[in-house]
Amino acid sequence: MLNKHLFNVLFIGAVLFLSIVYSYHRELFKRPHAIHTWRQCDGAQMALNYYQEDMNFFEPRLSLCVGNDGKMGSEFPIVYYAAACLYKIFGFHEGFIRLISICFFYTGLFFLFKTISLFLDDRFYGVVISLMFFTSPLVIDYAFNFLPDVPAISLTFIAYYYVLGYFKNRTSNSLWIATFFFAFAGLLKVTALI
Numbered sequence: 001m002l003n004k005h006l007f008n009v010l011f012i013g014a015v016l017f018l019s020i021v022y023s024y025h026r027e028l029f030k031r032p033h034a035i036h037t038w039r040q041c042d043g044a045q046m047a048l049n050y051y052q053e054d055m056n057f058f059e060p061r062l063s064l065c066v067g068n069d070g071k072m073g074s075e076f077p078i079v080y081y082a083a084a085c086l087y088k089i090f091g092f093h094e095g096f097i098r099l100i101s102i103c104f105f106y107t108g109l110f111f112l113f114k115t116i117s118l119f120l121d122d123r124f125y126g127v128v129i130s131l132m133f134f135t136s137p138l139v140i141d142y143a144f145n146f147l148p149d150v151p152a153i154s155l156t157f158i159a160y161y162y163v164l165g166y167f168k169n170r171t172s173n174s175l176w177i178a179t180f181f182f183a184f185a186g187l188l189k190v191t192a193l194i
Contacts, residue, residue, distance in 0.1 A: 007123035011113050014127065015106060018134055024102065024144050028095045032146050040146035043080055044094050050077075050084030051092060057081050075148055076187035079104075097146050105143040108154020109134060115161040118168070152189035155181045 019025070032040030042062060049061040060077045061069070079100050086096040109130055117126030133139060143150045159181035166174040186193040 004123065007127060011127045014131055015109060015134065022140050027144050028098055031094060035141055036147060043146040044097060046074065046077055047080040047083040047097055050081055051087040055084060075189055079148060079151060098144050101151055102144050104151035104154045108157040111161045112157040115157065115164055118164055148188040152185045152192035155185035155188065156192050159185065
């Protein structure tokens with residue numbers, strides 16, 4: 001049991017260390033920038049419009065959309081809606097979108113660690129292989145960003161853990177939980193279903 005907790009602490013410590021190395025603590029308060037700035041601004045604007053308008057979840061809006069009152073179709077806007085809810089409680093700051101995205105990512109990364117550890121029956125390789133995912137430059141940038149790509153793939157990591165749990169234990173609850181997380185991932189970014 002101690003060995004299990006030791007690897008959990010090691011993994012969490014390594015993730016926090018890498019987050020500091022990647023300067024996530026400095027990125028939190030920055031506005032949308034770098035790759036896909038226009039799309040990041042769309043997401044930030046959806047959250048701001050939820051906050052400033054009527055908080056109607058089913059009517060995400062962008063400003064300056066001519067002819068349609070700003071209403072537009074998008075991926076499942078739960079990240080932006082949750083950020084708007086946090087704006088209502090704590091006041092407006094775009095950093096909340098980044099916090100929500102990184103929470104999804106850290107949770108997904110932890111479940112990837114658990115999945116690999118369970119599949120290989122070796123926690124050391126679980127730590128190493130899942131941390132390798134955290135060294136990809138695209139993941140490093142997108143994980144702490146305004147885009148739904150990394151939260152969606154993080155949800156698939158959670159779903160895979162429950163799929164593996166189904167094959168190990170043959171409990172239907174694991175399959176239902178996996179289906180929920182796969183569906184949620186697909187709602188955030190349809191390519192995550194692939």
